[in-house]
Structure formats: C-alpha cells, structure tokens
Amino acid sequence: MPDAIATARRVQDAAADDLETILADLARWVACDSPSGATDELDALAADIAETLAGAGFEAELVPSPAGLHVHAVLEGPGQARVALLCHHDTVFPLGTVARRPLRRDGGRLLGPGVADMKGGIAVAAHAARLLAAGERPFARLELVCVPDEEVRSEPIATQSRLAGFDAVLCMECGRPGGAVVAARKGGRWLDVVAHGRSAHAGSEPEHGRNAVLALARELPRIAALDRAREGLTLHVTRMHGGDVLNSIAGEARATIDMRAWHDADLDWAESELLRCNPHRGVTFTSGEHRLVTPPLERTAAVAALAGQADAIGAALGSPAPEISTGGVSDGCWTAGAGLPTLDGLGPVGALDHSPDEYIEIASVAPRCGLVAGLVAAIDAGLLRDLSR
Numbered sequence: 001m002p003d004a005i006a007t008a009r010r011v012q013d014a015a016a017d018d019l020e021t022i023l024a025d026l027a028r029w030v031a032c033d034s035p036s037g038a039t040d041e042l043d044a045l046a047a048d049i050a051e052t053l054a055g056a057g058f059e060a061e062l063v064p065s066p067a068g069l070h071v072h073a074v075l076e077g078p079g080q081a082r083v084a085l086l087c088h089h090d091t092v093f094p095l096g097t098v099a100r101r102p103l104r105r106d107g108g109r110l111l112g113p114g115v116a117d118m119k120g121g122i123a124v125a126a127h128a129a130r131l132l133a134a135g136e137r138p139f140a141r142l143e144l145v146c147v148p149d150e151e152v153r154s155e156p157i158a159t160q161s162r163l164a165g166f167d168a169v170l171c172m173e174c175g176r177p178g179g180a181v182v183a184a185r186k187g188g189r190w191l192d193v194v195a196h197g198r199s200a201h202a203g204s205e206p207e208h209g210r211n212a213v214l215a216l217a218r219e220l221p222r223i224a225a226l227d228r229a230r231e232g233l234t235l236h237v238t239r240m241h242g243g244d245v246l247n248s249i250a251g252e253a254r255a256t257i258d259m260r261a262w263h264d265a266d267l268d269w270a271e272s273e274l275l276r277c278n279p280h281r282g283v284t285f286t287s288g289e290h291r292l293v294t295p296p297l298e299r300t301a302a303v304a305a306l307a308g309q310a311d312a313i314g315a316a317l318g319s320p321a322p323e324i325s326t327g328g329v330s331d332g333c334w335t336a337g338a339g340l341p342t343l344d345g346l347g348p349v350g351a352l353d354h355s356p357d358e359y360i361e362i363a364s365v366a367p368r369c370g371l372v373a374g375l376v377a378a379i380d381a382g383l384l385r386d387l388s389r
C-alpha cells in the first residue's frame with residue numbers, strides 16, 4: 001500500500017519539523033497533575049486538550065460523565081474510513097507529583113509523571129491527525145477520544161456508543177522498547193466461589209454443622225489446577241476468607257479467583273469449570289454476586305491486518321513497529337470487546353509506566369505520528385474490507 005507509506009513519510013517529516021510544538025503541548029499536559037478521581041484537575045486538563053484541538057481545526061466537544069469530562073474531537077474528510085484515536089488523560093500519580101518531579105530531559109528521553117501513560121500518546125494522536133488533515137485527509141471521520149478514568153474503571157468507556165460502526169480504533173498507550181505495537185491483550189475476570197454450609201457450636205453440637213471452610217479448602221486444589229489448562233489461560237486463587245468466630249463450625253467461606261486469557265471462550269470455559277464441585281455433605285457452592293470483567297483484545301483477522309500494516313510502515317520509516325502480546329489491560333480491551341478492530345501501543349516508544357522512571361524516547365515522536373497517519377490512510381484505502389472483526 002504505497003499511498004499509506006507515502007502519507008506516513010510526509011506526516012513523519014512534518015512532525016519532525018514541528019517537534020518543538022508537539023513537545024510544548026506534551027510539556028503543558030504533563031505539568032497538570034491529573035490523577036483519576038480528581039475531577040476539577042481532570043476537567044481543566046480536558047478543557048486544555050479540547051482547546052488545543054479546536055485550534056488545530058477539530059470540532060471539539062466536552063462530554064460530561066460522573067468521572068469527568070470526555071474529549072471527543074472530530075475531523076471530517078472526503079474518504080471512507082471512520083477511525084478513533086483512543087487516549088486517556090488520567091494518571092496514577094497523586095496531586096503534587098509534578099511539583100516534586102517535573103518534566104525533565106535526560107539525553108534522548110523525556111521523564112515525568114504520565115509522559116508515557118499517556119500524555120505522550122495524546123500529543124502523538126493530536127498532531128498525527130492535524131498533519132494528516134493538512135494534506136490528503138484520507139478519512140471520512142477521524143475522532144480523537146480522551147477519557148478521564150482509564151486507570152480505575154472496570155466497565156466500558158462511558159461514551160463508547162459514539163464509536164459504534166467505526167472501522168478501527170488506534171489506542172495510544174506507549175509503544176514498547178524496540179517500537180512494538182500491541183496486537184493482543186489478555187482479558188481478565190475476577191469472581192468469588194462461595195461455599196454455603198451450616199454453622200453450629202463447635203463444642204456442644206458440632207454434628208449439626210456443615211463446615212464450609214473445609215469443603216472449600218478441598219475444592220481449591222481442583223480449581224487451582226485449571227491454571228494453564230488451556231493455551232494462555234492463567235488462573236489463581238488470590239483471596240480466601242471463611243468462618244466468623246473461633247468457636248463455631250464455619251457456615252460460609254469464599255475464595256476469589258483471578259482468571260486471564262487471550263480469548264473470551266477460554267474464560268467462559270474456566271468460569272464454567274469453577275463450580276463443578278465434588279459432593280460435600282450438606283455444603284453447596286455458588287459464585288459470588290460481584291464479578292469484574294475486562295474483555296480481551298483478541299487478535300482477530302482485522303487486528304492482524306492492522307499489525308501487519310504497522311510493521312510495513314515502521315520498516316519503511318526506518319522505525320520498526322513489530323507486534324507483541326501482553327497480559328495487561330487497557331481501554332483498547334473495551335473497544336475490542338465491543339467488536340471494533342483495535343490496535344494498541346501506538347503512542348511514543350517508552351516504558352516504566354506507573355513508576356518514577358517512566359519515560360518516552362523523543363526520537364520516536366515523529367515516526368509514531370507517521371505510523372498513526374499511515375495506518376489511517378491504509379484503513380481508508382480498504383485494509384480491513386471483508387476481514388472478520
């Protein structure tokens with residue numbers, strides 16, 4: 001797809017010329033502490049991002065939610081593709097972090113709270129889109145989405161329905177050292193297995209009791225053995241609690257199970273196996289009422305095509321973008337779970353997220369702008385036509 005590569009080269013060169021502007025936006029956004037939950041600070045940052053995008057020609061809207069404002073900024077063009085660039089502006093660092101640990105440059109790296117996760121990704125998305133729109137505009141709708149709660153949410157993005165029917169989502173978490181993009185993420189499920197017995201006085205009439213702790217303890221080795229029963233499936237018992245007082249037969253016990261896998265089908269299977277318990281006289285098992293789910297980002301045919309195209313563009317730009325898989329979750333899991341082909345890890349190359357040493361490589365910013373622009377052009381040229389999503 002030579003057009004996509006030509007577009008990627010043009011945008012990369014333009015981004016290199018504009019690098020100081022791009023880094024100035026990034027510096028201003030890093031300078032705003034924006035921990036999840038601090039809605040005043042998050043909303044002020046969202047307003048700054050929206051204003052910056054409006055100044056670059058986007059139609060920018062701030063959409064309220066209980067977690068804070070979501071930025072939805074749209075460019076329209078004469079093409080076919082509808083593509084979302086998915087970002088988040090919350091970080092894991094508390095208020096006051098920037099004052100203690102401001103953005104700094106160390107050789108070819110920028111360090112600072114949220115510089116990789118993912119204010120660098122917002123800067124790349126914003127400028128890749130702006131520079132793409134200054135040329136061919138190979139899209140029908142290019143929508144930058146920036147959410148305020150990625151680090152803490154365990155349910156779909158509040159404004160996700162706005163992306164229904166989109167051709168693809170490019171998620172702007174940082175690229176991995178070596179330039180890799182993320183073509184698969186494991187999904188996770190967390191739920192309790194609860195044993196229900198009958199409590200009774202342990203001294204005077206223990207024979208009336210049905211010991212839930214003992215029954216659950218006998219089942220847990222069977223449950224733990226489901227770990228790795230299928231390719232890529234991990235399953236671990238992470239918590240256990242049972243009984244109330246020191247002198248009663250335990251009437252109830254529960255254990256939390258952490259399950260992760262590349263495919264929803266494997267998680268469905270593991271979940272169904274949890275309650276296939278052996279008979280325990282007078283003790284029954286149910287699953288607990290709280291069940292947390294993050295869907296996997298499955299490597300569908302469409303995702304594989306996006307990753308293959310990223311690899312080709314990266315090679316042409318001289319900045320490799322091979323694909324990897326990872327166990328960690330991101331908002332890309334939610335869009336993928338909703339059936340939108342999603343490729344992740346398109347932000348600047350960086351690492352050590354959630355730590356004081358978090359960094360991005362400055363030299364990766366312009367190539368990543370080119371990569372994002374080239375992918376949009378390739379999708380517009382029909383990359384994903386007739387592929388299973």
Ligand SMILES: [Zn+2]
Nearest residue numbers: 117118150173
């Ligand atoms: Zn992130």
